[in-house]
Amino acid sequence: MRVVTGGVSHESSTFTTVATDWQSYTDWFYLRGEEMLNKFRGTNTPIGGFIDGAETHGFELIPTVLAEAHPSGPTPRDIFDAILEEMLNRIAEAGSIDGVLLELHGSMVVGDLEGPDGIDDPEGHILAAIRQAVGPEIPILAQLDIHSNVSPQMVDAADILIGRETYPEIDMAERSRECADVLMSIVNDGKRPTMALHQIPMIWGIHQVTAHPPMREAIDELHRIEAQPRVICGSIATCYYLADVPNMGASVYIVTDNDQALAQAYADQLGTWIFDRREMWHGAAPTTCEALKIAEADGKFPVIFADRNDNTGGGSPGDSTGMLQCFIEAGLQNACVLYIVDPEAIAQCQRAGMGATLTLDVGAKSTPAQGQPIRMTAEVIALSDGDFRYGGPMLAGLNSTMGPSAYIKQDGVHVLLVTQREQPFDTAFSRTLGLEPRQMRYIGVKSSAHFRAGFESWAGAIHVVSEPSVHTLSDLTFKRLGRKLYPLDNI
Ligand SMILES: [Zn+2]
Incomplete structure (x- = not known):
């Protein structure tokens, strides 16, 4: 056969x-x-x-x-x-x-x-x-x-x-x-x-x-x-x-x-x-800052904030900055953002070298719909070519790459900058750069749900959030559907 x-x-x-x-x-x-x-x-x-x-x-x-x-x-x-x-x-x-x-x-x-x-x-x-x-x-x-x-x-x-x-x-x-x-x-x-x-x-x-x-x-x-x-x-x-x-x-x-x-x-x-x-099947997604207040009141850590709008797994640019801005303004310690797509910032980190501290603008370079670049003064903790192997369960065993990548840190906020647009299905890639998400208290991911495969079993709480992006549903206009669809239409 x-x-x-x-x-x-x-x-x-x-x-x-x-x-x-x-x-x-x-x-x-x-x-x-x-x-x-x-x-x-x-x-x-x-x-x-x-x-x-x-x-x-x-x-x-x-x-x-x-x-x-x-x-x-x-x-x-x-x-x-x-x-x-x-x-x-x-x-x-x-x-x-x-x-x-x-x-x-x-x-x-x-x-x-x-x-x-x-x-x-x-x-x-x-x-x-x-x-x-x-x-x-x-x-x-x-x-x-x-x-x-x-x-x-x-x-x-x-x-x-x-x-x-x-x-x-x-x-x-x-x-x-x-x-x-x-x-x-x-x-x-x-x-x-x-x-x-x-x-x-x-x-x-x-x-x-x-x-x-x-x-x-x-x-x-x-x-x-x-x-x-x-x-x-x-x-x-x-x-x-x-x-x-x-x-x-x-x-x-x-x-x-x-x-x-x-x-x-x-x-x-x-x-x-x-x-x-x-x-x-429907529910509201608050902003990161709104969800952060709820998370602090609940007291279950580590807490994960999942930005469904800037989900690269849905085709978003992956460089929105709403979540990062919230983490910095809240003065969080042991907080990380996985990931922000920004090849330009990675090149700056490569030129500065590991261990250097530099001032750079992070994220939101694809379009203003993704927010404003965030001016950071950060230490370059690690640099990588981005190669790794998925740990699973999703895509377990598959060799992949995030492209040239950098791990930067400003005060208590850790950020992984990547070139390829791929969401974190598990912690394998972060660990190649020396960042262990399990040791963080606040984790931000650009993902709707796939991250759960590798994160949910050890998370204290998960909040789906919504930050401004090219994919903010309320901002989209549909012209070719040719029929009514709930909840776009009241049926
Ligand atoms: Zn799917």
């Missing part, structure tokens, strides 16, 4: 100022053939799980191409076309195959949506192109992010879509194993997947951490449906709200064995269950 694998994964904000180019992909992953297998074998990643599935079930996995960039603006059309062409060529070169296992995000945008080159549903486009290439009989399965904007075209073109059901997304390898297991049940047991989509007229709010209520209840409800006769698998997508596209919004997609009506009935049932509870 021969199965091709590969992927295109990008979360594209139509609101960010961070542009996407070829380097955005090569900085993270643009891997061909065996490179892909060597990079991901044994890691908690989608491709890592496909490799595990192939080895367990004994099928041959033929790697094509994997293109993945950190979240940022739409991918230019010529880059997208080149990636898809390479993938289709490599699928054709693979010859006779028995299945396709893909890693897709589900929230990609390509080109200028105002112009003729724009694609508002690239994953639908990719799946349709692969379907055309392999024909109607070859099973196409894809793993999606939990933050997908799932379209009817995607559901039509694929046999099976399986979304991650954890957030922080620690089940990437597990969901890929599920894809491989389901593929075997199609090829060996003759299962005939029928998939149905229910698009919920809703954006999911801040309550989507799957380990905790109320989100835990939604996942339990999903599992209850997955346990029903003839249901093969099902998923909930909480959506990616920073894309102004017609399919933006939460959804449920359910796969049954050869019963389209049943799949639709379960998708509608769960979609309605979620929409009926729409207020439950």
